[in-house]
Amino acid sequence: MYKPLLALSLVCLVGCLDSEEKTTEQKNQGLVYCAEANPVSFNPQVTTTGSTIDIIANQLYDRLLSIDPVSAEFQAELATDWKISPDGKSITFTLRKGVKFHTTKYFTPSRDFNADDVIFTFSRLFDVYNPYHFVGDANYPYFQSVGIDQLIRRIVRVSDYQVRFELYNAESSFLANLATDFAVVLSKEYAMQLKDRKQENLFDQYPVGTGPYVYREYRRDRLIRYYRNPDYWKHPVVLEQLVYDITPNGTTRVAKMLTKECDVTAHPSSAQLSILAERDDINVQKEQNLNIGYWAFNTERPPFDDIRVRQALASAIDVDKIMQAVYYGNGIKAQSLLPPASWAFEAQKAMPEFNPELAKTLLAEAGYKNGFDMNIWAMPVSRIYNPNARKMAELMQSDLRKIGVNVSIVEYEWNTFLQRVGEHRHDSVLLGWAADTPDPDNFMSPLLSCTATFSGKNPANWCNPEFDLLLTQALDTTDLEKRKQFYNQAQRIIVQELPILPIAHGMRFQASSSDVKGISLSPFGGISLANARKE
Amino acid sequence: MILDYILRRLALLMFMMLTLSIFTFSLSYLFPGDALTNLSGITNSTFSQTSVLEEKFHFTENYAVQYFAFLERIVQGDWGVSFASGESVFQHIVDLFPATLELSTYALIVSVVVGVPSGILAAAYYRRWPDKFINSGTLIGYSMPVFWLALLLIMVFSLQLGWFPMSGRMGLLYEIEPVTGFILIDIIAGDFPYHGMAFVDAIHHLTLPTIVLAMYPTTVLVRFTRDSMLKVLDQSYIKTARAKGLNRAQLIIHHALRNALLPVIKQIGLQFSTLITLAMITEVIFSWPGIGRWLIDSIYQRDYPAIQGGLLAVSMFVILATIVAELTYTLFDPLSRNQAHGKV
Numbered sequence: 001m002y003k004p005l006l007a008l009s010l011v012c013l014v015g016c017l018d019s020e021e022k023t024t025e026q027k028n029q030g031l032v033y034c035a036e037a038n039p040v041s042f043n044p045q046v047t048t049t050g051s052t053i054d055i056i057a058n059q060l061y062d063r064l065l066s067i068d069p070v071s072a073e074f075q076a077e078l079a080t081d082w083k084i085s086p087d088g089k090s091i092t093f094t095l096r097k098g099v100k101f102h103t104t105k106y107f108t109p110s111r112d113f114n115a116d117d118v119i120f121t122f123s124r125l126f127d128v129y130n131p132y133h134f135v136g137d138a139n140y141p142y143f144q145s146v147g148i149d150q151l152i153r154r155i156v157r158v159s160d161y162q163v164r165f166e167l168y169n170a171e172s173s174f175l176a177n178l179a180t181d182f183a184v185v186l187s188k189e190y191a192m193q194l195k196d197r198k199q200e201n202l203f204d205q206y207p208v209g210t211g212p213y214v215y216r217e218y219r220r221d222r223l224i225r226y227y228r229n230p231d232y233w234k235h236p237v238v239l240e241q242l243v244y245d246i247t248p249n250g251t252t253r254v255a256k257m258l259t260k261e262c263d264v265t266a267h268p269s270s271a272q273l274s275i276l277a278e279r280d281d282i283n284v285q286k287e288q289n290l291n292i293g294y295w296a297f298n299t300e301r302p303p304f305d306d307i308r309v310r311q312a313l314a315s316a317i318d319v320d321k322i323m324q325a326v327y328y329g330n331g332i333k334a335q336s337l338l339p340p341a342s343w344a345f346e347a348q349k350a351m352p353e354f355n356p357e358l359a360k361t362l363l364a365e366a367g368y369k370n371g372f373d374m375n376i377w378a379m380p381v382s383r384i385y386n387p388n389a390r391k392m393a394e395l396m397q398s399d400l401r402k403i404g405v406n407v408s409i410v411e412y413e414w415n416t417f418l419q420r421v422g423e424h425r426h427d428s429v430l431l432g433w434a435a436d437t438p439d440p441d442n443f444m445s446p447l448l449s450c451t452a453t454f455s456g457k458n459p460a461n462w463c464n465p466e467f468d469l470l471l472t473q474a475l476d477t478t479d480l481e482k483r484k485q486f487y488n489q490a491q492r493i494i495v496q497e498l499p500i501l502p503i504a505h506g507m508r509f510q511a512s513s514s515d516v517k518g519i520s521l522s523p524f525g526g527i528s529l530a531n532a533r534k535e
Numbered sequence: 536m537i538l539d540y541i542l543r544r545l546a547l548l549m550f551m552m553l554t555l556s557i558f559t560f561s562l563s564y565l566f567p568g569d570a571l572t573n574l575s576g577i578t579n580s581t582f583s584q585t586s587v588l589e590e591k592f593h594f595t596e597n598y599a600v601q602y603f604a605f606l607e608r609i610v611q612g613d614w615g616v617s618f619a620s621g622e623s624v625f626q627h628i629v630d631l632f633p634a635t636l637e638l639s640t641y642a643l644i645v646s647v648v649v650g651v652p653s654g655i656l657a658a659a660y661y662r663r664w665p666d667k668f669i670n671s672g673t674l675i676g677y678s679m680p681v682f683w684l685a686l687l688l689i690m691v692f693s694l695q696l697g698w699f700p701m702s703g704r705m706g707l708l709y710e711i712e713p714v715t716g717f718i719l720i721d722i723i724a725g726d727f728p729y730h731g732m733a734f735v736d737a738i739h740h741l742t743l744p745t746i747v748l749a750m751y752p753t754t755v756l757v758r759f760t761r762d763s764m765l766k767v768l769d770q771s772y773i774k775t776a777r778a779k780g781l782n783r784a785q786l787i788i789h790h791a792l793r794n795a796l797l798p799v800i801k802q803i804g805l806q807f808s809t810l811i812t813l814a815m816i817t818e819v820i821f822s823w824p825g826i827g828r829w830l831i832d833s834i835y836q837r838d839y840p841a842i843q844g845g846l847l848a849v850s851m852f853v854i855l856a857t858i859v860a861e862l863t864y865t866l867f868d869p870l871s872r873n874q875a876h877g878k879v
Binding site: 029030032216217219220221222223225241243245247252255256258259260261412413415416 | 618619620622689693694697700701702703706707708710822824829832835836837
């Protein structure tokens with residue numbers, strides 16, 4: 001039976017498939033997206049890792065509301081409408097009817113999405129009586145860093161399709177936080193089924209959502225497979241299958257674009273963009289993005305607890321050289337923590353400039369005339385805010401050697417790396433942050449607040465009550481001018497204290513085959529493939 | 536007689552396994568970090584977890600007891616969990632090993648099918664142009680490092696000509712249930728509509744890695760077959776046959792071949808260990824989801840339980856394969872059974 005097959009295969013070894021014209025229907029059987037890392041989890045609540053969010057958040061789940069990338073206004077998703085009380089302390093959401101959760105091998109929903117799911121999802125974040133609160137060590141990095149546990153008093157079920165969030169105080173960024181990729185809605189029915197079976201730990205690994213694709217399988221270091229959600233409420237999904245090919249090496253991802261093994265690739269390195277741009281059958285997209293690549297010091301660990309040492313190290317770095325060698329001119333040199341596209345941005349005059357002589361003087365003042373040994377942890381993956389941390393670390397190594405500081409570069413696998421940085425085992429680390437909402441608070445609270453220190457998000461291990469007070473004040477008012485002032489002061493403190501040195505804002509790149517349509521890059525948040533199709 | 540021989544080999548096998556297991560066990564202590572963490576793979580365990588683990592691993596008792604507990608767990612398939620994935624190391628090995636085995640087997644088949652006839656041809660035309668041609672080809676193949684050859688082939692056939700894919704075992708859009716772990720068998724046995732296309736696709740993916748992996752063993756087999764053939768052709772009984780007027784084809788096929796191939800059979804078995812080593816490099820370059828790539832990743836990530844388990848599995852396999860090869864050789868060659876002791 002397989003003889004003709006074998007003969008066919010031998011013929012095809014010389015590449016007969018390439019000449020075959022494929023119909024649109026055949027093409028839309030599936031899309032392969034080359035991703036740069038394994039997902040940490042399949043629940044966006046429990047992680048802030050951008051590579052993971054790109055893969056899971058917009059594909060498997062929906063949020064109550066989202067932010068339009070162009071007009072920056074809120075858009076209805078699972079909530080069709082929301083009303084804020086005059087004091088701003090209670091918000092009532094009206095929920096969409098007829099939304100179905102995914103039917104998978106491990107779960108079949110018996111009812112539609114309703115208020116119970118919303119209450120379950122959000123109470124997990126702060127309510128110790130929620131049976132899932134302590135699953136996965138009660139670690140909700142994003143929500144903890146913005147202090148959601150001190151914000152929501154309770155969530156009330158008004159009716160099947162209405163819920164009311166009651167807050168301790170009005171906070172201007174609350175709705176924006178609900179619109180982030182982390183605030184997805186999960187199924188209560190599924191959670192309770194797992195609880196009855198005492199398999200709560202599977203909840204974050206085998207996802208059930210309402211999004212455009214349904215989870216099928218995940219094989220570590222190889223692939224993640226989703227199928228189309230036939231019941232998607234928003235619009236019909238064209239692609240039958242969506243497969244993530246996990247390819248950590250950036251050059252391999254570019255090569256796979258050339259051999260057509262990937263249809264879309266995340267974060268092609270800017271060094272290789274020109275190769276891709278030359279090809280007619282590959283499109284390269286380039287988009288402004290709200291992000292920051294920085295160098296964080298472990299401020300609890302000597303000598304980095306001395307502000308003069310941090311200033312000295314900061315002024316020893318030639319950022320212009322980094323902009324050329326690492327960003328290839330496709331980035332903006334940072335003038336503050338916030339990118340210029342943010343409404344609260346103000347260029348900081350006190351930003352350290354390249355001045356090795358000053359650096360030496362400062363080091364001598366701090367008592368390190370002969371320098372010292374330190375390490376720089378370089379993130380092993382390419383992200384928007386830092387396309388090549390290893391190279392950046394090497395450049396900094398040579399800069400720092402000139403002022404007598406010996407640097408060793410440390411690298412780990414990405415998930416291990418983040419975990420160890422969270423435990424503050426580093427001297428200094430090259431990392432970054434890509435915004436989830438246009439709200440400036442999204443840059444500050446998750447990164448540098450005291451609560452972020454405790455949840456392991458604050459890579460500088462830095463807790464400054466004055467800075468935290470400014471953030472709270474900025475959140476307590478809805479007056480844009482006042483908020484702007486508070487954020488200006490906060491930005492100033494960062495540049496003066498230098499818990500982190502802002503380096504650059506990167507551009508977001510994406511390469512896709514020219515027959516792939518419907519993937520748009522947003523200036524914030526993860527990527528969405530809901531509308532992707534091939535033509 | 537043959538039973539005696541087999542028993543001797545088995546004793547040797549047991550001894551090798553013993554040494555290997557002691558070495559693997561001691562690795563937990565030799566690796567940096569806490570030995571209990573290295574053995575179990577459970578990091579950041581709480582106090583109660585730690586005491587349970589200490590109990591299970593007999594950690595408070597002496598090394599001998601710990602070693603036997605270790606052996607027991609190895610036999611039961613409890614090889615600890617990987618730092619990187621938090622999943623069972625043994626399960627990883629079961630999932631990944633078939634991929635490596637499949638690639639190595641095909642490479643071995645290719646090298647036998649190509650190498651042995653070329654060697655015979657070279658010997659038959661000793662010092663004439665086919666011999667020179669094959670010889671120089673072998674020299675090139677033999678001297679070319681595997682990773683360089685792999686990159687060259689990718690450059691030419693994947694990136695320039697676009698004939699073959701450069702990574703993986705299969706187009707990712709084909710969903711194939713791993714039953715045996717051998718992709719071609721799974722495709723043939725599996726039940727889904729796009730059978731034919733999936734098979735062609737798998738062959739496509741196999742081609743380049745197989746060529747790369749087969750290169751070295753092929754050249755070894757060519758040289759070995761040629762030398763052994765020449766030795767046989769030089770013997771008096773061949774000269775007698777030639778004096779009686781047989782032509783070259785008759786000489787080789789009827790008289791020389793059987794004797795010349797005997798040492799080659801042994802060599803084929805021994806190639807397996809070289810193949811597994813080369814497969815690691817090949818797997819990394821072609822993103823082949825086998826045990827070699829996983830082991831190298833684990834080394835890079837300092838995933839000690841995985842390194843330990845991977846080393847144990849690979850070494851055990853190589854030892855087994857070598858001994859099986861020797862046994863088969865003995866079945867073919869009665870003379871070799873008479874050796875009371877091993878021969879180098």
